[in-house]
Amino acid sequence: MSDSLKTDASAILHARGLGKQVTSGDKPLTILSDLALDVFPGETLAILGASGAGKSTLLGLLAGLDEPTSGELTLFGDALSSLDEDGRAQLRAGRVGFVFQNFQLLPTLTALENVLLPLELSPLADSERRGRDWLTRVGLGERLSHLPKQLSGGEQQRVAVARAFVTDPQLVFADEPTGNLDPATGKRIIDLLFSLNREAGTTLVLVTHDHALARRCDRCLRLDDGRLEPLVLDEVEA
Amino acid sequence: MSSIADTSRPTSRQARGLGTLRWSLRGMRRDLRAADVRALFVALALAVAASTMIGFFLDRLERGLERQAGQLLGGDLVLEQGRPFDDGLRQELVEAGFTLSDQVDLVSMISHADRFQPASLKVVDDVYPHYGVSHVDLGDGIEQLAQGPAAGEAWLGPRLMQLLEVQVGDQVQVGETQLSVAGVIEREADQSGGFGNFNPRLMMNLADLEATNLVQPGSRVEFEILAAGPPEALTRVEATLAELRRDGVEVRDVRSDRPQLGNALARAEQYLSLAGLAAVLLAGVAVAMATRRYVDRHLDTAALLRCFGATQRQLTRLFALQLLWLALAASVVGALLGLAGQAGLLWLLTAFLPLELPPPGPLPLLLGVLTALAVLAGFAGPTLLRLKRVSALKVLRRELDPLPASAWLVVAVASLVFGGLLWLYSGDPQLAFGLLAGGLVMLVVLWGLGALLLGGVVRLAAWLPQGGSKRQALRLGAQQLARRRGASLGQLLAFSVTFAAMAMIALVRGDLLTTWQDQLPEDTPNYFAINIQPGERDAFIDTLDDAVDERTTLYPMVRGRISAINNQTPRDAVPADARGDGSLRRELNLTWRETLPDGNRLVAGQWFDAGPALADGRVPISVEDGLAERLGLSLGDTMTFAIGSDEIVGELTSLRNLDWDSFRPNFFVIFPPEVLERYGHSYITAFHLDRERDDISRALVREFPGVSLLNVEAILGQVRELLTQVTRAVEFVLGFVLLAGISVLYAALTASRPTRAHESGLLRVFGAGDRLISRVQGAEFAILGFASGLMGALLAELAAAGIYLAWFDLAPRIHWGLWLTLPLGGALLIGVIGHALSRSVRRQTPMQSLGLLGEA
Known part of the structure; x- marks a missing residue:
């Protein structure tokens, strides 16, 4: 699994020469430069990096939430550079799931309503049943109508995981999914995430600074000084 | 696995549209839990209630006045000429939907025994009167009769009874026939036939006219057709009426011949329209304030939805639909309130208005809903666009909020919409444009003044000597206001406009009432003495001046x-x-x-x-x-x-x-x-003669039998009663405007709650106690209220002066009391309401309040 940076037409996410510069004060600041990456269907990929390395910026670019200042990026076969923000949004609809560090649940919505949120964009006949099923699968079948503030951190993240999978996405991005949880709860969430991913056959791209979490992925990359480098299992263990 | 896009997902645009529709409905229902949405709802409902209430009321009042005019005229349409009308015209009027009554007026000598007296004869048919009743004494006290005298009988005015020295039951000679005196007329059902020639009245039946042989070629006789019918009937014969006028026929109708009570009522109508507009403006300000909070609260939702694949169009549609549901629901509630309100207004005016008023028409309702939508679009629109511009990246980087809508854009769009509403309500584009331009200039002036005032307050607070928790609270409160300069200035402006609108409506009310009272003071003449001959002039005046204070x-x-x-x-x-x-x-x-x-x-x-x-x-x-x-x-x-x-x-x-x-x-x-x-x-x-001094009028009549005394006490009383009732209506509407003003306060204070929660959380972390935080918040609100009151007083004076000159034809004046009550009242009102609304914020732990910012 260490043969990184393969170039293959079967990749669902394909990036070359990807760079992001921002202006800080008067000076340009390079966050990412000349990145190359391919993500293949069904694989789990961890992107490791220290705090401030630009992991979230990269995730934003890969998911089409932000535009690179240089390079090419293809998602599901479509070049993101040829799409405007609305086009990129439509590309994501129903095909990309997200799990965030701070859960990003809407406080006025119940657990079930939060899970159903992505389905509201293009409702299905059985949306509600689907939402209930997924909440049951993450162990919250009895707490459908609870508001986020009535749930613990771990439970909130489970709702978020159910929400990420409810549309049967092809690709799930997870941004520090255990960052706000204690180690034991974090582990349970990771177990859940990986088991659901396996069952659904989804591709998972994980951004984390947690080596233990990265170890469980098929493949690891390290983001360092704006560049991506392959990382072997042993190094992760080190 | 396969993408769900290829399987069970319906892709048709229609299904998606329906989905958004249902989703927006669900979203709005959920959102009703939030304070800002409730504030929006209340503000919109008040705008609709104000406009429908006043719309309904004026609509019905208008029709009520026509009915009253009809009663005074003796019909909805009265035609008069010196020769009989032909049957073709009668036919046409009946076909148009009128019921006709014939009447003949002439002056003739009436006699009884050796007494002769010219009298004004009103000859009526059996249809008379179309509206109302005559007050006639048939010998057993005054009765209300919806008919004229029967054939062979005559009713006489009291003066004619006196001059001819006749009693009920006597016979009088009218032309070549004799009629039996059957009653004494206290009040006629209508004023048709006029009393222009001041001869005393005799009323008789048309069936007896021929026998009198009074209608001869060359004799001065007026033939009248009194026609009663619906407004449509009047519209149908418009062309014919124009032709009749050209032929020299005197045409009077309920539209052109309004009762002369008109002036006070016209001003009251203007006042009500003005108050309605003030309420709509206030509701608009409340909507603008509540929308800011609504948008802030939905930025996360919008970003998440962007992340999940929503397009800008979908977001716009979703939020626009959500608010549309809100506006519609508020319209229904507002319209019901408006209906109830107009019923209240009518109830206050019942003694004046005829009881059977036509039911309210649908037009004011439409206008109300249109107002809600316009207020929403104008006062919330630019702010709402912010939701559409949210970047999906905000889910990863919380600080990435879209820029707030430019204050100038918000003001410009709101002004444009409000100007449109002004135009719609007043039907006068020049007035609408003038008010709008004046308002905008004032806003710029207020903006500058507000900035100066805020700066001054902070400097003043910094001057306060150290020590003492009250002074500390005042200083901290002022500093907090200054730190949130932009938001504070916005609130200052909103509160100033609110106070100004409330004060202006109150001022105009006060001045209107004073003018009305001045117009008909206690000693307003209630008797007219007519027909005083030169020979008896001095004697009459001497006698009169001895008996009354003023003439x-x-x-x-x-x-x-x-x-x-x-x-x-x-x-x-x-x-x-x-x-x-x-x-x-x-x-x-x-x-x-x-x-x-x-x-x-x-x-x-x-x-x-x-x-x-x-x-x-x-x-x-x-x-x-x-x-x-x-x-x-x-x-x-x-x-x-x-x-x-x-x-x-x-x-x-x-x-x-x-x-x-x-x-x-x-x-x-x-x-x-x-x-x-x-x-x-x-x-x-x-x-003027006091009611209990009837003896004086009787003495005058006895001493000067040739002089006619006309008692107008009844008409005067009617006008006074009307003014009292209109005053009550005006006060009722004022209450409504105050309510709209409070909705602004509620919306603004709700909108600023999270910021205040954050600040008090920080203060608490740094060791501030409950008491201090409570005082700091109280001080901040009180300072805000005081400054707003000061600016509101200025604005109210200027606006009232403008309105007096342009609309009410009253001289403007400075209201000194306002400059004291508005700042102090403002400090108290905002201080108390703000302090009370922030209570829940103060109860939160620092953890809660610091986490609250940017969430629900």
């Missing part, structure tokens, strides 16, 4: 007919539709005066003493502006009057505006002295 000037009165205008026959000289005008068909009361009478206002030309001398024996005359307008006369035109066998040519040298509601003798035409003296004349005056 109006004694005016000489000469009767004359307009025989030519600009040397043409009047018919040819006046506009076609004025050919049947009453002034051309009857004798006018002419008077002479050296000075302009009290209550008259010169609107064109110069009074006799200042005007140029006229050649050719023409004399200068002063004419009432309304008459001049109807007859198409302007300064320099001539009018020839036939007085007896003489003719006098007068040239218009001035036009006067009269206050017809003043209960003083008023004249259409005034001559200078030394022109009319040589003709037969009598005098008229008016005076």
Whole structure:
């Protein structure tokens, strides 16, 4: 699994020469430069990096939430550079799931309503049943109508995981999914995430600074000084 | 696995649209839990309630007034000419939907035994009266009768009874027949037939007219058709009426002949419209404030949805639909409130308005819903666009909020929409534009003034000597206001406008009421003495002056007919539709005066003493502006009057505006002295007599039997009653405006809650106790309220002055009390409401309050 940076037409996410510069004060600041990456269907990929390395910026670019200042990026076969923000949004609809560090649940919505949120964009006949099923699968079948503030951190993240999978996405991005949880709860969430991913056959791209979490992925990359480098299992263990 | 995009997902646009529709409905239902949405709801409902209430009310009042005018006229349409009407016209009127009643008016000598007296005969048919009842004493006390006298009978006015010395049951000679006196008329159901010639009244049945043989060629007889019917009937015969007017028929209808109570009511109507607009403006400000919070709260939702694949279009649709549901729900609630409100207004005016008013029409309701949508679009639109511009990246980087809508854009769009509403409500684009432009200039001035005031407050607080928790709270409060400069300035402006609108409506109310009270003071004349002969003038005046404190000037009165205008026959000289005008068909009361009478206002030309001398024996005359307008006369035109066998040519040298509601003798035409003296004349005056001093009036009648005393107490009472009721209506509406003002306070304070929670959380972390935080918040609100009150007072004074000059025809004045009450009241009101609304914020732990920012 260490043969990184393969170039293959079967990749669902394909990036070359990807760079992001921002202006800080008067000076340009390079966050990412000349990145190359391919993500293949069904694989789990961890992107490791220290705090401030630009992991979230990269995730934003890969998911089409932000535009690179240089390079090419293809998602599901479509070049993101040829799409405007609305086009990129439509590309994501129903095909990309997200799990965030701070859960990003809407406080006025119940657990079930939060899970159903992505389905509201293009409702299905059985949306509600689907939402209930997924909440049951993450162990919250009895707490459908609870508001986020009535749930613990771990439970909130489970709702978020159910929400990420409810549309049967092809690709799930997870941004520090255990960052706000204690180690034991974090582990349970990771177990859940990986088991659901396996069952659904989804591709998972994980951004984390947690080596233990990265170890469980098929493949690891390290983001360092704006560049991506392959990382072997042993190094992760080190 | 396969993408769900290829399987069960319906892709049709229609299904997606339906989904958004349902989703938006669910979203709005969920959102009703949030304070800002509740504030939005309340504000919109108030806007709709205000506009529908006033719309419904004015609509019904308008129709009620027509009904009342009909009652005074004796029908919805009255036609009058010197010869009988032909059957073709009758046929046409009946086909148009009218019920007809015939009436003949003439003056004839009536006798009983050896007493003879000219009387004004009102000959009515069996349909009479169309509306209302006559108050007649048939011998057993006064009864209300919806009919005229039966054939063979006559009803006489009390004065005629007295002059002829007859009792009920006696016979009187009318022309060649005898009629039995069956009743004494206290009040006629209508004022048709007029009392212009001041002869006492006799009412008889049309069936007896032929037997009197009074209608002869050349005799002065007026034939009238009194027609009653719906407004549509009047519209149907409009063309015919225009033709009749050209033929010299006098046409009066409920639209053109409003009761003379009009002036007070017209002002009240303007006041109500103004108050309605103020309520709508306030609701708009509340909507703008609540929308800011609504948008802030939904930024995360929008970002998440962007992340999950929502397009800008979908987001716009979603939030627009959500708010549309809110507006519609608020419209329903507002319209119900408006309906209830107008019922309340009508209830306050029941004694004045006829009971069976037509039900409210649908138009005000439509206007109400339109108002809600317009207010929402105008006051919330630009702010809402922010949701559409949210970047999906915000889910990863919380600080990435879209720029808030430019304050100028918000103000510009809101002004545009409000200007449109002003136009719609007033139907006067010039007024709408003027008010709008003035308002915007004021806003810029207030903005600058507000910035200066805020800066001053902070500097003042910094000056306060250290020590003392109250001073510390005041300083901290001022600092917090200064730190949130932009938001504070926004609130300051919103509160100023709110206070100004509330104060202005209250000021205008107060000044209107004072004007009304001044207009009809306690000693307003309630008696007119007419027909005072020159020989008895001095004796009468001496007797009168001994008995009463005050009377109006004694005016000489000469009767004359307009025989030519600009040397043409009047018919040819006046506009076609004025050919049947009453002034051309009857004798006018002419008077002479050296000075302009009290209550008259010169609107064109110069009074006799200042005007140029006229050649050719023409004399200068002063004419009432309304008459001049109807007859198409302007300064320099001539009018020839036939007085007896003489003719006098007068040239218009001035036009006067009269206050017809003043209960003083008023004249259409005034001559200078030394022109009319040589003709037969009598005098008229008016005076006030307390109700319990009937003995004086009886004594006057006894001593001067030739003088007619006209008691107008009943009409005066009616006007007074109307003013009292209109006053209550005005107060009711004022209450509504105050309610709208409070909704602004609620919306603004709700909107700023999270920021305050964050600040108090921080203060708490740094060791501040409950007491200090409570005082700091109280101080901050009080300072805000004080400054807003100060600016509100300025704005209210300017706006009220503008409105007085433009609308109410009142002189502007400075209201000193306002400058004290508004700042102090503002400090108290905002201090108390703000402090109370922040209570839940103060109860939170620092953890909660610091986490609250940016969430629900």
